[in-house]
Amino acid sequence: MTTSRAELETRQWLNDVVIGLNLCPFAHKPNKNNQIKVAVSAATSEEQLLAFILLELRELDSKAPEALETTLVVVTDMLADFMDYNFFLDWVDALLRQEDYEGIYQIASFHPDYCFGGTEPEDAENLTNRSPYPTIHLIREASMEKVLKHYPNPEAIPDNNIARVEALTDKEKARLFPYLIL
Template sequence: MKIKEVEQNTKIWFEQWILKLNLCPFAHHVHAKKQIRFEIETTKNIHKATEKVIAELNFLENSKKEDLDYIDTTLLVFPNLFNKSNLQGFKDFTKFYLELTMYLEKNNLDVVFQLVMFHPNLVYGGESENAPALFTNRSPYPTLHILREESVTKAGLNHPDVISIPDKNIEKLETLYENHPKAFNWLKSFKK
């Protein structure tokens, strides 16, 4: 798979799904300021993937707000890893995510960063595999979103009702599915 194709598909997903549907109301600000980094890691090796995440955490930690090319957040995409068919790829990615979360805690980085995972085969809570609610965290490829805790806190303080965002997203996607079920086809096409 070509890096440019993966990056393009990820940006289309981000702009047409996350931004256009306003699934993350905080994303517009950093996107407009070009403070989102899209990194594609093509390794098929779990240890190299872990090294890449740690390198990205270091990169973000060294990116200062006063820098002209300041990066606030990274979408780290793994197109060649965690993509096994059915649920196994998602289970492997979940395990990877949990290990990274423990790494953050062990190194006191959980007060600096938080991770959010996206996956084409994401399932949870006994939902049907095509339940619209799952598409809040479905992406074309296994993706880790590395966020700065400070930015998340600041954005939350400036939002009138952070707690309702997940429920509103589910409602929004269920309505979209009822009225335009084909809108989900492009994203479904990445499901293994």
């Protein structure tokens, strides 16, 4: 898997699914302003991937949000199993605590086989967090708090997203999620 292909496919997903379906109403502006970094990791061990994520956190820390708002860490060579990915997220949370980034950054998670607790794998609502590759979104908490202050009823976002993906036709799902077997 080439880095450029993984980055292109992730940007396509970001544009068509995340922004195109308005699953994240806050993504359009930073995407338009080129403030979203897609950092593709070829790590093959948890240690390598944690080191890669730490470098990305430090880069976010070293730049103003106007220059770099957020980073999508895309994993191409490991964490294909959703349970392994889910367990790895605990390590990322521990990294945030260890590096005193708790309260500064938070993560959002995306995976080709994403499955919310209490759902079946084929449930449409899982599409809201399905991406071409295992992806860890590094988010500035201050930026999130800032945009949430001006967004009416942010608690409705998950329900709106579920309704949006449930309304997709099979043809639309196949077009938007070509990396999934539907």
